Amino acid sequence: MCVAYPARVRAVHDGTAQALVRGREVLVLLLGLAESPAVGDWLLVQSGIALSIMDAGQAAELEQLLDEAGWSAGSLA
Amino acid sequence: MTHRDRSLSVAGLARVEGEGAMHVRVRGGRVADVQLEIYEPPRFFEGFLRGRGHTEVPDITARICGICPVAYQLSACAAIEDACGVTVGGTVADLRRLLYCGEWIQSHALHIYLLHAPDFLGYDGAVEMARDHRWIVERGLAIKKVGNRLMEVIGGRAIHPINVRVGGLHRVPPASELRALIDPLRRALADAVSTVDWVAGFDFPQFEHDHELLALVQPGSYAIESGTPRTDRGLVFAVSDFERHIIEEQVPHSTALHARLAGRGRYLTGPLARYTLSRQWLSPVAREAADRAGLGEQCRNPFRSIVVRAVETVYAIEEALRLIAAYQPPAAPAVPVPARAAVGFGATEAPRGTLFHRYGLAADGTIATARIVPPTSQNQASIEDDLRRFVEGRLELSDHQLTHDCEQAIRNYDPCISCATHFLDLTMLREA
Numbered sequence: 001m002c003v004a005y006p007a008r009v010r011a012v013h014d015g016t017a018q019a020l021v022r023g024r025e026v027l028v029l030l031l032g033l034a035e036s037p038a039v040g041d042w043l044l045v046q047s048g049i050a051l052s053i054m055d056a057g058q059a060a061e062l063e064q065l066l067d068e069a070g071w072s073a074g075s076l077a
Numbered sequence: 078m079t080h081r082d083r084s085l086s087v088a089g090l091a092r093v094e095g096e097g098a099m100h101v102r103v104r105g106g107r108v109a110d111v112q113l114e115i116y117e118p119p120r121f122f123e124g125f126l127r128g129r130g131h132t133e134v135p136d137i138t139a140r141i142c143g144i145c146p147v148a149y150q151l152s153a154c155a156a157i158e159d160a161c162g163v164t165v166g167g168t169v170a171d172l173r174r175l176l177y178c179g180e181w182i183q184s185h186a187l188h189i190y191l192l193h194a195p196d197f198l199g200y201d202g203a204v205e206m207a208r209d210h211r212w213i214v215e216r217g218l219a220i221k222k223v224g225n226r227l228m229e230v231i232g233g234r235a236i237h238p239i240n241v242r243v244g245g246l247h248r249v250p251p252a253s254e255l256r257a258l259i260d261p262l263r264r265a266l267a268d269a270v271s272t273v274d275w276v277a278g279f280d281f282p283q284f285e286h287d288h289e290l291l292a293l294v295q296p297g298s299y300a301i302e303s304g305t306p307r308t309d310r311g312l313v314f315a316v317s318d319f320e321r322h323i324i325e326e327q328v329p330h331s332t333a334l335h336a337r338l339a340g341r342g343r344y345l346t347g348p349l350a351r352y353t354l355s356r357q358w359l360s361p362v363a364r365e366a367a368d369r370a371g372l373g374e375q376c377r378n379p380f381r382s383i384v385v386r387a388v389e390t391v392y393a394i395e396e397a398l399r400l401i402a403a404y405q406p407p408a409a410p411a412v413p414v415p416a417r418a419a420v421g422f423g424a425t426e427a428p429r430g431t432l433f434h435r436y437g438l439a440a441d442g443t444i445a446t447a448r449i450v451p452p453t454s455q456n457q458a459s460i461e462d463d464l465r466r467f468v469e470g471r472l473e474l475s476d477h478q479l480t481h482d483c484e485q486a487i488r489n490y491d492p493c494i495s496c497a498t499h500f501l502d503l504t505m506l507r508e509a
């Protein structure tokens with residue numbers, strides 16, 4: 001859906017990454033990124049596409065907002 | 078259960094924005110009922126806008142959608158400025174149109190490449206498509222990125238821009254920031270033209286609708302951020318008369334309202350309507366691409382909406398280049414918008430269709446009433462009608478194939494269910 005959300009990279013493949021979104025593993029498209037992320041990086045993801053690499057502080061801030069709003073992984077990805 | 082009597086359910090439609098379901102009931106070999114069920118909980122935006130200040134509205138309504146926030150911001154600004162008797166013109170209006178072009182480019186590229194094209198090429202989604210067609214997906218993402226970049230430069234950030242304000246913008250960019258976008262936009266224009274040629278070669282089912290088509294029209298240009306509502310059957314009315322002509326009704330199976338034209342019935346808004354009503358104002362390269370794609374004077378096949386979106390992407394890029402070439406930074410980024418007790422109306426063309434806002438203000442600018450009519454709720458009745466006819470011609474198919482085909486048919490409309498109140502579950506009931 002249209003809400004952008006943080007995802008933490010667990011494995012990088014050719015053009016895609018396995019990433020963890022609020023406890024659920026999802027496949028994320030990396031082809032829009034200028035550089036490939038490393039395992040452990042945080043991504044900002046929308047509609048399954050990685051928009052950018054985020055720092056851990058930004059990701060924590062977004063996670064907190066999603067907690068407050070009661071968003072689950074199923075609602076996002 | 079036989080094919081003459083059955084029910085079909087899509088219990089989770091992928092690649093649409095939001096969550097919903099679709100139920101089809103077939104009795105005696107005929108489609109008895111089709112319901113597009115939007116079960117996403119109501120979001121109450123109109124309710125919690127009440128009591129807020131008139132200058133807060135664009136930043137609140139932007140949160141309705143992560144794909145088309147500019148549409149919500151600029152329809153809101155148009156309505157508030159109308160209520161306060163203020164007109165935003167000149168270069169600031171051009172910058173707002175340029176920002177909106179960015180949104181059209183990124184939203185259309187997202188839908189064409191990542192949500193809709195996989196249907197035509199037989200993939201479950203963009204990730205699967207990218208394994209076989211990596212450079213094509215990269216081309217789509219490159220187009221999308223240019224749109225997002227436009228939104229960053231003018232709007233302050235790519236998602237939920239923060240630079241739009243009632244009366245204009247908070248900051249206007251220096252010409253150098255916009256000139257830096259010219260080369261990426263030129264590359265995106267070539268990619269967008271190639272996109273039209275690519276999608277025009279897809280296999281499209283023979284299927285046409287007869288809905289009345291409604292879009293804003295702005296003679297001389299392809300309407301985006303302003304215009305007058307008009308239909309292909311001759312109905313024209315002022316934006317302030319929108320609610321006299323568009324009747325919204327609750328239906329039991331949806332948390333989004335259904336809309337109809339008063340005394341006329343269902344209608345369709347969005348790319349097919351815009352193309353039919355404003356084709357003559359497409360830019361030269363966009364019109365040439367449309368001609369090459371065989372779109373003709375009008376397009377009534379919803380499956381070919383992917384071609385129209387691609388043509389509109391070409392247009393939005395050409396228009397962005399035109400606006401940047403003419404850009405001279407204005408003296409001021411905004412005009413004052415003093416509050417007054419009044420009602421104001423605004424409408425713009427969101428990527429998915431006409432988006433109407435109406436606000437009632439108290440003398441100090443406090444929002445007393447708010448009404449937002451998004452495109453997806455306007456299109457629901459027409460989508461259901463199309464699905465009814467589409468299914469009726471394909472009843473010999475298996476439930477699995479028919480479910481897949483219905484999901485694709487729904488994606489023709491790029492429905493933003495989140496905006497309309499989200500995702501589709503399809504149930505098909507074939508019964509005696």
